Amino acid sequence: MQDMEKKWFKLFIFSMSVFIIVLVIVARWNVTLVEEVKKSGTERESLKKYIEKIELLGKVEINYIKDTLRQKAIALGFWELTAEYSDKYTSKEKQDCIQLIVMTDEQYGHKGFDAPLIFAWLEKESKGNPEAVSYAGAKGLTQWTDYRAWKILVSMGYPGYEKELILNPAVNLAGGLFYLHGLMNFWEWKGVKDQDLILTYTLQSYRWGSENTEKLYNLGEKANNPDNQHVSWILSRREYWKEKLKYWIDDAQKLTDKS
Incomplete structure (x- = not known):
C-alpha cells in the first residue's frame, strides 16, 4: 500500500513539474513574440519552429494553439505593412503596436473589427508610416487632425x-x-x-465625422463619391489581409507536417 502511495505521489510530482514547465515556456513565448519574428525570408521558418514547439506540449488546448498562431500571423502582417518605414519604429513601439492589434482582434474580431480590417485601414490612412502628414494636416499612423x-x-x-504623443x-x-x-458603439x-x-458607417465617420454621416444615414443618402471610394477600398483590401494571415498560418502548418 505504501509503495502504491509513493508511486502516486511521484506521478503527481512529475505531472505538476510538467505543468509548471509548460506555463514557463508559454509565458516565455508570449514575452518574446516580436523578437522571434524576423524580416525577409526567415518569417516562414520562424513560424514553422514556433508551431513545432507548440505541438510538443501535446496537452495544450487547440484553441490556445489557434490563438497563438494567429498572433504570430498578425505580427508578420505588421512587419509587412510597416516594412518601408521600419526604421521609424523602436523595437518597443513595434511590439506595443502588435499587441494592440492582437488584443483588438481577440476582443472585437467577432464584430468584424479584426486584424485584417485594421491593417487595411492603416494602409489607407498612412501606409504604415508613423510620421505621415496629410495635405489637410492630419498626423501619425491613424491620421489625427489637431x-x-x-x-x-x-x-x-x-x-x-502634444505633438510627440501624436507621432x-x-x-x-x-x-x-x-x-x-x-x-462602432455609437x-x-x-x-x-x-x-x-x-x-461602413464607422469608417465613414472616422473620415468624415459621425454627425455628417448620421445626417446622410437619416436621409437615406450616401456620402460623397471620394469618401465612398475610401471606405470601399479599405473593406476590399481587408480581404487581401485575411488571405495573407490565412496563408501564413496554413503554410507554416504544411511545412511542419512535411518535416
Missing part, C-alpha cells in the same frame, strides 16, 4: 495636445483604435443591426 488629437488624448488621460506610433494607434471602437446604439453596415 482637434481629434486633443479629443483622443484627453479621453486617454493625457493633459491635451508616437503606439499612442497614435491606441487612440485611433479607441476612437474607432467608440464609433452606431450600435443608434440601432444599426447589420455588422457590415456598422463597419
Whole structure:
C-alpha cells in the first residue's frame, strides 16, 4: 500500500513539474513574440519552429494553439505593412503596436473589427508610416487632425495636445483604435443591426465625422463619391489581409507536417 502511495505521489510530482514547465515556456513565448519574428525570408521558418514547439506540449488546448498562431500571423502582417518605414519604429513601439492589434482582434474580431480590417485601414490612412502628414494636416499612423488629437488624448488621460504623443506610433494607434471602437458603439446604439453596415458607417465617420454621416444615414443618402471610394477600398483590401494571415498560418502548418 505504501509503495502504491509513493508511486502516486511521484506521478503527481512529475505531472505538476510538467505543468509548471509548460506555463514557463508559454509565458516565455508570449514575452518574446516580436523578437522571434524576423524580416525577409526567415518569417516562414520562424513560424514553422514556433508551431513545432507548440505541438510538443501535446496537452495544450487547440484553441490556445489557434490563438497563438494567429498572433504570430498578425505580427508578420505588421512587419509587412510597416516594412518601408521600419526604421521609424523602436523595437518597443513595434511590439506595443502588435499587441494592440492582437488584443483588438481577440476582443472585437467577432464584430468584424479584426486584424485584417485594421491593417487595411492603416494602409489607407498612412501606409504604415508613423510620421505621415496629410495635405489637410492630419498626423501619425491613424491620421489625427489637431482637434481629434486633443479629443483622443484627453479621453486617454493625457493633459491635451502634444505633438510627440501624436507621432508616437503606439499612442497614435491606441487612440485611433479607441476612437474607432467608440464609433462602432455609437452606431450600435443608434440601432444599426447589420455588422457590415456598422463597419461602413464607422469608417465613414472616422473620415468624415459621425454627425455628417448620421445626417446622410437619416436621409437615406450616401456620402460623397471620394469618401465612398475610401471606405470601399479599405473593406476590399481587408480581404487581401485575411488571405495573407490565412496563408501564413496554413503554410507554416504544411511545412511542419512535411518535416
